[in-house]
Amino acid sequence: MKFTLLIGAEHRPTDSMVTRLAEHVEQVRLAREVGFDSIVIGSHLSYGTAAWFPPIETLMRLSAAADGMSLGTCMLVLPLYHPVEVAEQFALLDAACGGRAVMGVSPGWTQSEFDLVGLDFSKRIGRFTEAVSLIKRLYTENEVTFEGKHFRVNNATLALKPTQKPRPPMWLGGSVEAAVKRVASIAETDLGDTWCASSHLKTDVIVQQAAVFKETLKDLGKSMPKDFPVLRNVVVANDRATAIREVGPAIAESYKIFGDWGLFKEVVGDAKPHPDFEELINGRFIIGSPEQAAEDITQLATVTGATRMVCRSQWVGMDHKHVMRTIELVGTKVAPLVRKALT
8 A cells, every 4th residue: 555645735815825835845755754655736726715736836846855756636627728738747747756747637526617717617528538638649649630629739749758658647537437437438557547536525435436447447358557546535643533623624614615616515416515524524534543544544445445545634724733743644653554454
């Protein structure tokens, strides 16, 4: 079992961005020191009540502190961008981390983001699948002509190619059964492509969708990817009560924003647009002592076949010291317990 840190690059607009960025550098340094092998970052557009650091630019800033680690997105909302631009940026990121970049992309779920940049939300799946196909071709072919409904290039040659050959692996997002099947159909698992579940889904849903992913790959004659990540919200302290008391307000603040965006009723399928706190964390969070966190991660890995735990451990307004505590405890206590249990 490998461990990845997801940088919680979502902040209050009133925060000092100089301070927050410096804190992320410290988080990466600590994660590297205690044995995390990779760093990933999520993305949304910065508008309204949340300021999100742009993913690729932030990873480039963090790359110096992440020497020897993989760098990637989890997830970049791919339909918001032109695939040629994304291909170019990831090729440079791949060089910055010595050929260890991971391209995590998803169709997105927040309609207001698409409205903000004048894109039709209902066409995001088409834009997503075309963009994935075009990026793969730009990386692996010398001259590309592509005629899609959303993107077109004629005799295009991407001069800035990735360090990894033939290309970086892709983590593909999807939060409903049909999306998981779509990921299985477009993933080239022999090149490292895989599915990564959303941290917003409850554990029982992830278990079901992991089974769908594996069964669909089998039906298509594809092998399971060697790297099979699962993204979870992880908070570790001396005990569960301490973790909730100290980090609970930041969790609630973040998910209030997501609820306002329609996450629960429109995407996840919950009955309430803003679940009560216990309803919110139940099944979505690994939270408590190192021993409890290790037990929960071990159980999840056993039932899903996951080989990588991606830890999201920061939310809006959260105290930096609490982020650092979780990183240190995961690396020094949780990870060894999980690996011992899985051997």
